[in-house]
Amino acid sequence: MSFKGGSRSSSELVTGRSLPLLRPLFSPSMERMSAPASILGLVVVVFYIILLSCRRVDSESTQEKQALLDFLRQVPHSPRLNWTSSSSACDWFGVGCDSTRSSVLSLRLPGAGLFGPIPPNTIGLLTRLRVLSLRSNRLSGPVPDDFSSLTLLRSLYLQDNAFSGEFPPSVTQLTRLSRLDISSNDFSGSIPFAVNNLTRLTGLFLENNNFSGTLPSIDSDGLNDFSVANNSLNGSIPASLSKFPASAFAGNLDLCGGPLTPCSPFFGPSPSPGGPAGSPIRKKSNKLSTGEIVGIAVGCTMFLLLLLLVLLFCLRRRQRRQPTNQPKPPPAATPAGTRDVQPEAGTSSSKDYITGSAEDAERNKLIFLEGGVYTFDLEDLLRASAEVLGKGSVGTSYKAILEDGTTVMVKRLKDVAASKKEFDGQMDILGQVKHENVVPLRAYYYSKDEKLLVYDFMSAGSLSALLHGSRGSGRTPLDWENRLKIAIGVGHGLAHLHHSGKVPHGNIKSSNILIRPDRTACISDFGLNPLFGNSSPPNRVVAYHAPEVVEIRKATFKSDVYSFGVLLLELLTGKAPNQASLGEEGIDLPRWVQSVVREEWTAEVFDAELMRYSNIVEEMVQLLQIAMACVYVDPDERPDMGKVVRMMEEMRHTEVDDSLRQSSDDPSKGSGGHTPSVATSPPRGSTPP
Structure with a gap:
């Protein structure tokens, strides 16, 4: 720890090799000092050690605390962000620290009324940040360049704001990101190939922006959730992204291939008419020879046949493309898997067991049934780590562990034919069933593409x-x-x-x-x-x-x-x-x-x-x-x-x-594997068909 007099270890303090003030206490004449003086010396040593430790704790988060205060001072916000310099930053609303309260690990300010651009040298100074959520505010302007210093960031949620400019280049340097959601903003320009730097991504959400150009070939080995819907992208969908459902690309009128309609082949200009070698016709005289006349006739005939074939092909192609105006089939559900996903509360994105549009997520909330014991919401469930337990006849079951340690079982239903009204009615009936030998239904979620049920988790299995x-x-x-x-x-x-x-x-x-x-x-x-x-x-x-x-x-x-x-x-x-x-x-x-x-x-x-x-x-x-x-x-x-x-x-x-x-x-x-003779026989008429 630094003092004005220099840096000294605690062992130097105890041995008396530092701080001239303490040296007389450990001089040879100490033997001649009285007992009260010796006790006084020990008290001084203890006091300095306590002071040293106190100064260490107080100074560890000073830079981060000041960065947060600067952010609050420069950005308009709601009154609930009552951050004061007199209290610890770890006690502020939306701020999460590590167990030693020495570093800020998460900053969650969804819907906090934040307005305007993010000032530089504020959030970018929180270099140990793991989770940053500024979703559902009115933040604008480009994403600051100093975000590139957040090298430990794992989840970044900036959706539902008014950010603008090109795809943030600082974000492509955050190689530990596993979840990136910048949907529902005003970003424009092309999606850079540098997105492939984010090799740990499991979820990438870019929908509802103004991105244009072609889609880069993004490595999707670990990518389970992806959406670029409602942009201005064009061209063919790369093969690496064709595994995602059509809903992930909807709203881009010029995209084709993959789960969308096939791309039309490109035809170059028709070959020029002429002789076999394309050379000019030579004249030997003012009159054409018989061979030349025959050659011209054959060439013209071949050209006309070729032209006719091209016209027929174009007509057939046009006829084939007309039926594509029929309604598209509903998109297939996103494949489920086991991974840690951390969409933030209120996010419009999807999880491995939740898909659908942002509008669906807003209209359809997680509904808790009477007598429930949980207080989380849909977005807490989306942030949970999910593990596939098994696939049954009615759907797939997941073990979901929420951030607070709560563990539940989530059943993702398939092939549901009931309407929302019928679904809600049946859930009300099932929610009233309470018995120690029945797994209680705690909550459910209904949207056009997803139907989820939430039960208590049974750790001993089936x-x-x-x-x-x-x-x-x-x-x-x-x-x-x-x-x-x-x-x-x-x-x-x-x-x-x-x-x-x-x-x-x-x-x-x-x-x-x-x-x-x-x-x-x-x-x-x-x-x-x-x-x-x-x-x-x-x-x-x-x-x-x-x-x-x-x-x-x-x-x-x-x-x-x-x-x-x-x-x-x-x-x-x-x-x-x-x-x-x-x-x-x-x-x-x-x-x-x-x-x-x-x-x-x-x-x-x-x-x-x-x-x-x-x-x-x-x-x-x-x-x-x-x-x-x-x-x-x-x-x-x-x-x-x-x-x-x-x-x-x-x-x-x-x-x-x-x-x-x-x-x-x-x-x-034991009986040695032999059953004693029993006179009783099975009931009459029990033979199945």
């Missing part, structure tokens, strides 16, 4: 992963106690949906059963079938289908019971309910169980991982009977979910009272 994950060494099997607990939990959740919510689930399968760390089962993806119309069976996974669903194309309470029965068989057998896992073509899980039981009541029915435990055979047989009752061909013979739950509860209580499960978790007392 039942499908627990049952059918790698069965190699090191795997922890799902024991009988937990399988029975999961079965009863799913039953309670379904019964609540049917009797209290009056909502059929419509898509029961093991991947839609999510597990909490305490092995509590929760059902997800419930009640979504009305959103997809009747174009396809409600349950897209055929192995869980009730026979009647294929005919009526509608989920019912009794079809849910059938799917639940298949789920119970999956828990008992450890087999996924598809043909590949059963080893026979054209057979489903209920029929496979029936065929094994007919031959002999053996351990082949039950999962080998369960046969390590003793005294659970009767309980497994009872649950197998309940499962087979659920998969009756005739829906009227199936029990309702309330009765199924009561049967499972009574079975468990009976077994507990008889103390038959005391050693069920002790693999050393």
Whole structure:
């Protein structure tokens, strides 16, 4: 730390080799000093050390604090930016610092009423800045050149302002940028090839400006979100950008190729008529020879034929181009992926699981349902890091981690046929379903191109992963106690949906059963079938289908019971309910169980991982009977979910009272893989079609 007398380390202060004021305290005569004098010397040393540390803290952010004060002083702003020199910059509105409060890492001032140009030597001095958001203000003029000093910047949001001039050259030097949004401004000129310097970009948004010229070939290996819509660009779309949907290029009347209409081929001028070598006709005399007359005739004929072919080609070309005035098909959704994306709050841009125009984003907000526990908004969700959890029959699921550490699951629906009014109505119904065995629907988002659902995140994964994950060494099997607990939990959740919510689930399968760390089962993806119309069976996974669903194309309470029965068989057998896992073509899980039981009541029915435990055979047989009752061909013979739950509860209580499960978790007392003879047979009439 610098003082007027020079720079000295703290060790020099303690040893007495610095600061002449302290040297007498450590002189040889110190032994002759009194005890009070020695104590006084130590107090002085401690005081100087404290002073030294205080001066270090106070001086670390002085330059950044002054830069922010200069920015505020020179730019008109809203009254809420009450920055005062008497308080720490880290406590100001919109300013975020590191854990030591020594450096400014983020500056977020969206919609703060900022007006006019950004002064130089203000924001450009915040050299440790990671996130800068000045969106939705009235800032104008060019982007300052000193922005090039923000070399650690990762996210830059300048959309919805009045910035002008060419593409900011200072921005192309920020090689750590992963998110750049300068949409909805007055930028003009061409888009420079230097954009390729930003090798870490995952999102680039340049729409709603006045950019002109051709699109440069931009390396899109890591680029997942991109838009240049509503500019004045022309020419063909580079092959590296053709993977993006047509909406990313809409509003540029002279763009072609890629996802837009093909570019027209360019035809050069027709060849000049003449002889084969194009040389002038020689005259041997005033009269043309017979050969020359024949040559001229042939040449003229060839020229006329060529001209006729060109005219025919042009006419056919014109006829082909006329139908292109038909409406374009809706753009395909942006491919999803796993990456860290940080669109700022209120941004009109898109994320890997959110696409659509800026107008859609403004009209359609994230709607929270009654009783929600979250306070984030759509733009907080857009800033979250997203990880693909899986792709199911109704859409793709993501794990989204927000900046404050909140983790949610986002379901991006596909092929939704419902209108916004129908969608809103169904979400209101589903939002009222509250039960400990049902994953609560917290919020939803509806736009023309995107439909999102937000649920609580379940960290333990799905039942499908627990049952059918790698069965190699090191795997922890799902024991009988937990399988029975999961079965009863799913039953309670379904019964609540049917009797209290009056909502059929419509898509029961093991991947839609999510597990909490305490092995509590929760059902997800419930009640979504009305959103997809009747174009396809409600349950897209055929192995869980009730026979009647294929005919009526509608989920019912009794079809849910059938799917639940298949789920119970999956828990008992450890087999996924598809043909590949059963080893026979054209057979489903209920029929496979029936065929094994007919031959002999053996351990082949039950999962080998369960046969390590003793005294659970009767309980497994009872649950197998309940499962087979659920998969009756005739829906009227199936029990309702309330009765199924009561049967499972009574079975468990009976077994507990008889103390038959005391050693069920002790693999050393297993049955050796053989099931004792059981006189009970499966229910009559349970054979599926």
